Amino acid sequence: MAAPPNRYFLRILLFGFLISSLPVIIVGLFSYMKSSDTIQQNVNASKLLQLEQMQMNVEQVMRTVDHSMTYFVNSSFLKSAMLEPLNVEQFQLFNQIKQEVNHLQTFDTGIENIILLSTRENWYIDNSGLYRLSELDKKDHLLQYKELPFDSQWITEPVSNTVLLGQSSSRCTYGISLVKKLPLTASTKNGLAVSTIPSCYLNELLSFDKNSEAVLVFNDRGELLFGQNEELLPSEGLFAALYQDITESDSSLAQFDTQLEGTDYTVSYRKSDYNGWTYASITSLHALSKQSRAIGWFTVFICLALLAITLLVTWFGSQRLYKPIEQLFVSVFQLFPSKHDKPSRDGFVYIADQIRHVIREKSELESTMNNQIDSLRTLFMMELYQGKSNSRTIEERLKTLSLPTSFKGYAVMTLRIDFFEETSYSKGDTDLLLFAVNNIVEELVDASDRLAPIVYEQSQNTLLLNREHNQDAFFAQLVPLAGQIAHTVKEVLNLSVSFGFSGYHDKLKSAGTALEESMEAYKHLKRFGDSSAMFYRDLPQKLSFNTSYPVRLQTELNDAIKLGDRAKSDEALAELFEAVFKQQLSAHDFELTTARLLIDLIHLSQSLGIHEMELGDHSSLFEYLFKPHSPKEVRNWFLQNIVEPIIIAVEERTNSQYKNISEEIIHLIHQQYDQELTLEAIAASMHYNANYVSSVFRKETGISFSEYLAAHRHRIAIGLLQDTNISVKEISERLQYTNPQNFIRSFRKLEGTTPGKYRELHQPG
Missing domain, CATH: 3.30.450 (Beta-Lactamase)
Structure with a gap:
């Protein structure tokens, strides 16, 4: 018998590889061209900026000398x-x-x-x-x-x-x-x-790359005045030719490529309007394009790696895609041997001709039956949890759907995913992940020990049957079962899950009540942390708000927020939640406690002038608190959505306040320099503490209040000496010096001469 054709596998492999490799090659080429061009432009621009900085450094020295000499002569x-x-x-x-x-x-x-x-x-x-x-x-x-x-x-x-x-x-x-x-x-x-x-x-004022750059400075006659790293160039005889190339350009700022003794260089230059000098940077083109080449090689390696991965994935994917087809080919050839020595080149045509009327109809019928049974079981469980079935209907449906009918009692297990922060999933994947968890539970729990597991109310729910044990023994075996499920989910999906178990029931028509109990038990898990289990029978059965709210920690949190101290706020919030968890609250009491914390923080934000809070994906802030979440999620939610926005607003207000205080102090100094001024008096008039005002002023101006006041009075003294004939004694009294000798000593310390001699040197005439 001839072997089944395998050309279809090669077609799948080739097509898959071409489709997946073409985008990799196109994106790789585009990424290299774009990134290389961007990097090269940035490098060239940085060279021009570096030249400008060198020119400014040199000319700053020359201008300073010019101004000083002009003033002197x-x-x-x-x-x-x-x-x-x-x-x-x-x-x-x-x-x-x-x-x-x-x-x-x-x-x-x-x-x-x-x-x-x-x-x-x-x-x-x-x-x-x-x-x-x-x-x-x-x-x-x-x-x-x-x-x-x-x-x-x-x-x-x-x-x-x-x-x-x-x-x-x-x-x-x-x-x-x-x-x-x-x-x-x-x-x-x-x-x-x-x-x-x-x-x-x-x-010495020139900055340069010691490994690949030479910097030269020419005067207006083309003579090399000074430079750095000239030895990187082939010979000094090329300096004149290089200057000639620069002078042929009409631009005062440009870049061009040149070749010096067989080596390519990029020349960046600036012509000074101040003294006619020319600043030139000569960099090896090979060194200048080093980053671009690195990007190119990196892109090549990445593309090759992606192509290799693509080939492997395509190979295995094609095999997986082709495997059922190959099995089908083998089955067809075994069931319907070809009457010809050479089978059809297209295996699908052969299959269609031989088994269309038998195999396909049978497969479709079996698939339809299986799908209907699973769907009917799921529908039955949803009606059971919703209380829509009576005892007679329940018995009939159990038999029709081939579900267990003999059991002593049962309990409902509710499973939920704890958090997504440290996983590769997002909350948008919840439904898909719950169905995956549902399949795991279906495999781990024997069909005789449960009814059909379903995903309902954003959780995975399983009705577990007690067929042989008493209540205590039945509940005792649920703990290792939960551990086994949690371990498997962690191993397969890398997710942490928690469980809530209902009380013990013996009538299936009360399955809705059992489901509510299991969900209430899960909500109580918020005070225990991640990945644990809770039984409804272990919950406090009376709801009361008999708790001790940590008022002191709330006050510390408020104070840290008002000061804009993120570290202290985080620490205070963590201590507050730790104090709440130690009280062993019920789920109801925990919700009320966190609601009180939220209300206090809202009052704090309104007292600070913050009237709008970010709601995120929730229609109200309280909506989040009344849904089951782990303690870590609740604390992080408070930190990111409540505390952090308030701290940002406090910081913005504090910075504005610092600026206003400094400006007001400077204005007072300029207006009242001839009066007795003290920092204490100014702080009192502004209704602030003197130490606080002093630290704010130093932070904004970089000097202390007394230094600024003395410097301003010194400027006033210089103006009076140059422009008026007021005596030194009167000037010292006007500037609040206790006696003229103190004024003279202070003036000599700053100017190197006495006020009288200064007036003789600087007063016209």
Whole structure:
């Protein structure tokens, strides 16, 4: 006899693999292209931002030097000093000039040397001292600066040519000098002021990737002033060609790819409008696209893994799909041998021809009968639980549906799933999971010891029969049965379940009452935790609210919520629930206790101005509490849906309050700086505790109240010294100093000079 054809299996396998692999390949290619492009754009943008940051760092130093020098050379003190001969008798004036020059070099600007010279009075001052200009060897070099086109100009000179840097800067390539012709505002120039920064100082301001990036800075003549990681480039002779490529572009900010001695690079550059310098970042294209390549390889491996998994799944799936077909082919060939040596190439055509009138009708009839029996049994159990059947009807239906008829008594077992948080399921899977649990119960409990298990009222319910034992022995065997079911459900579905058992009954027409009892027993489980069993006969039979509500813990919870303390709120809520569980409450009392907690929290939220609460999937907040839930679920529900929204509202209000307090204190300081101000008085006027106001002010401004008040009064003092002729004594009295000496000491500490001398230096005329 010829073997049944197996080409259909190959078709299933090929079709399944093509259908499943095509989306994997398409999604993989699209994901790689999209993610690679996005990453590359981000990397390129980050390089431009990095260049901008380096430019800002360098120019910030140069602008600071420019502003400081301008302020210094425009001061009336220096203008008058430039007209003095600075002879021996004027050593105090020289010391004062030297002090101001040294002060300029104290700023973190990298200034190594400052030169002042007067061609009119024939003197020269630098860090080393005072000299006569006519006696200097470098006189001619210095006087060349007077020929510069602008009165204030940055120049760059190689260290080997400049006379402005000392031996400590010999390792630097260039000296960067700011030259100002003096006086700045006069047409006739009789002096110079020059401040010099070594290029290596600015070089330290550059940030770069040490492994793959070189950073270069060119002046407006294309000379390399300084840079980092130049050794990563093939040779220094390429710098000029690189600068030429940059100058050919009209854009002041751009990126382009280039090839240097056979290696591909990406060049990012910025041209400065401030001094004409060009900042360039040269990165190996191979290093720049490292992340894109990693994404590409990762995508390839993922796609290959998915294709391998797809092939395996398709193989096993095809086998499972083909297995019944193969069995059918074998059965048909055995029952109806082919009359030809070579069977039909399409096995289904052969099957249809041979067994359409026999096998298919028989299978459909058996399937229909089986389905009807199961459906009728389920319908019978639902009517039984709903109390719609009388004793006579029950006896007839038991016999018709082949259900056990001989038993002494029974109890109803209600099974429910505890929670979904730590599983791969969601609440939307409840019905499907309950049917799976129903099948497990059907397999574990012998058909002679039960009626048909059904899913009813969001639970799995089984009427368990007592055929031989007394009541106590019957209930005793239910405990290991529940454990066996729970273990199997955990092992197969990875779910935790709990059980409620009704009291003992002997008449099936009271099955509805037994079902209510089992559900009431399950509700009582909320005070025991997850995965346990409860018997209705063990429940307190009198409903009373004779409990001790943990008022102190409720108060602690309210206080923690008002302070916006999440950790303390979580701890207080956990202690409150622990105190409730210790009282061994009935399900009814537990519901009333949690309802009281909810009402107290609603009152708290309304007192804090929160008038709307998120209801989630429930029409009211109380609806959730009156449904069976595990203690962990109830506590988490309180934490996420009640406590957390109130804390968020408290935090928003507190932040707004902090800002208002700080702004009001600053306003009072600006308005009443000439009056006696204390933090205690301000806090009292605002009806706050002084320590609280102090901490809020420091948190918002970064300094203390006294520091801010002293700084503001100091600014007022500077303005009065510069713009008015009010005496120092009157200024000290106006600014609430106890005596002028205290004011003078405070002023000297901040400015390095007395108020009187400060007025002489800074007051016009």
